[in-house]
Amino acid sequence: MNGKRRKFSAAFKAKVALEALKERESPAELSKRFEVHPNMISKWKQEFVENSCL
Structure with a gap:
C-alpha cells in the first residue's frame, strides 16, 4: 500500500452509485x-x- 488516502468527488461517488444501482x-x-x-x-x-428524494 502506498499509505495515501484518495479523495473522491461527490460527482464520482454518484456516478459509481448509479452504476451499482443499475x-x-x-x-x-x-x-x-x-x-x-x-x-x-x-x-x-x-x-x-x-x-x-424518491
Missing part, C-alpha cells in the same frame, strides 16, 4: 472498472439511496 455489473467488476474497493461502492450506493 446492477448490470457485479460489485467486483465495478471495483475493477472504477479502481475502488467493493465496500466503498456498497457504502456510496447506500448513501445515495438514503439521500435521494
Whole structure:
C-alpha cells in the first residue's frame, strides 16, 4: 500500500452509485472498472439511496 488516502468527488461517488444501482455489473467488476474497493461502492450506493428524494 502506498499509505495515501484518495479523495473522491461527490460527482464520482454518484456516478459509481448509479452504476451499482443499475446492477448490470457485479460489485467486483465495478471495483475493477472504477479502481475502488467493493465496500466503498456498497457504502456510496447506500448513501445515495438514503439521500435521494424518491
